[in-house]
Amino acid sequence: MTASCGGPMGFEVRQLRLVAAIGREGNLSRAASALGVSQPAVSCQLSRLEKQLGYRLFERNDNGVTPTPMGEALLRRVDSVLPLMDDLLTDIEQRTVVNAVPAVLRVGAVCSAIAGRIGGLVAGAVQSGTVSVQIDDCVLRLLDMVGDRRLDLAAIKEYPGYEHPLPPQVRVTAFMADPTAVLLPEGHPLAARDVVELGDLREEEWVLHPVDSSRFHEYLFASCAALGFRPRITHQCASEQASLQVVRNGAISLSQAGSPALAPGIACRLLGRNALSRKHALAWRLDSPLAAAAADLVEELRKVYWHEARDSPLFDHWGTEPSKWELSETR
Template sequence: MPGLDIRHLRAICAIADTGSLSKAAVRLGLTQPALSAQLHRVERLVGGQLFDRSPAGSTPTELGRYVIGVAEMVLNDVEHLLDSARGRAGRPPSAQPLLVGCMPMPMVAPMVAELRRRVPCSELRTEIDTSAAGVLDKIATGRVQLAVLERFEGIEKRQLSGVQLRTLITEPQFIGLADRHPLASRPVVDLADLAGDHWVTPPPDSNSLLGSLNSACAAVGYSPKIRHHTGEAGTARALIMAGAVALASPCSRSGDGIVIRPLRGTPLRLPILVAIRSDGPLVGRGQEAFAAVARAYRSTVDRNPDFMAWWVANPLEHAELDAALESG
């Protein structure tokens, strides 16, 4: 594309990363007018607006998300080229940025802290996606080098050349109820007793447990009344407080009008996967990265006493995670 430089790609990625022209300008060592001029030049070259600007910040448009995704891959390729060239010239490679894709999980913040401590990188950035398939696409195409996601139906059919996929843990699924729900006072809830309730689930195209939920409910004699679809946690909580029920991560805490309870017999389980690319900043450091994710996950278990009790009672269910902690 004539007139498009590496500095332009770095500029739009910095704006997307910081969510602000002023913050991106500080990061890049530019004045805000100079950065704004670079952004306008890119927008003229691609023929459309890349960001919606408001007093709250800059949010990528649909075109912007596409251009930013490609720009990140190009910049990663440039870093790889420079490191390869330095290696041939006998110079040590520079630290590379580490890009991490993840679904919304309680472990995200501690995972970032653990990775920063254990994996050398020039910077660490995260991309959060409510869709497990979306997270997998990011690592399959090289947009991220490490990903944490839920196993979903059809994942076995995906082409994952250059990606190592490991199971971190198979989580027991708990249930979220309003604290005034008739079953909220029970320490353990029977799935069969939720036959009359309305359910909140993620949209079908991003619901890793839809088939399992239908099968588990069918096994106890009913079809779940799924009345609400949302991938937004605040909306789901509001619907639960209004009387609906929803599956919940066992790391979730009770509070603010909602209780999180285990399901009797653990009828629903969800494998949590870690995907690591064999190229980029994690070359030779895959085990260290897996151990960092394992340590982050383990730090969230104590958030829910019922999950802690399950953890102690079922050591074989998290043996690989424990082994990673010992090795890390």
């Protein structure tokens, strides 16, 4: 069979599934059974596809079929393309069927003390066993994905006075305030204290994550300016491990008190006066089938936060007054 001289053709998803099933089963009859069609139908569809392509994809033999070099090349790509196509089709279906609980619940979460537990909580709240969790520290991206139904809900972090505008139909309830800890080299003079004031860090060299859409850097600089100084950010590291190495060598950094970044050679101390605290919140769409479960989820997430935070070595310095840190702010 020679190559066709016509223009480029477009594959249909059903054709990709056909090729994948034949390649996986190595036999037209078994492929037909896997696809839920007759063996003659599979044979006819394969012949038609090969004619369209101008290449033979499988060699027929007494034991079944064997992919040709062109078939092997196509199979390698089909194996990577089909999961993306399935994800796209599921995404389209979930965004168009507004009033039905989706087959797969898609949950977003930032890195926090509750990130590992939110999938199970959502599954329990709506009696669904299939939950997909996407961990992403970009709050703006998570809110956009909730807004256009690529996510059903998201657990996010916000900073007081620096909250993001919300997409239409999206609501956010903040349920916990989380203190901030400062990370110091073990031998640092401030490591001898249980609580460190933000103003005490005015002469330090800082290592922070690069500026992103979270607005944390705006929050930090405004908080430091109110105390009469500007933090000297000498290192920017996207990697937590790299940041910790810089701290070991003399810089200071910041961490969540509820789930601090602990490592050998580094001291973790609470920042005093609630400096640089953040809010944990849940975002969802008002017209989502999960909206009715949002209030219960908020309560469960609050309980999970306290459960996880009790493992923090800083807990005794701030967690003894729950009402001081529990929030109920909806916008």
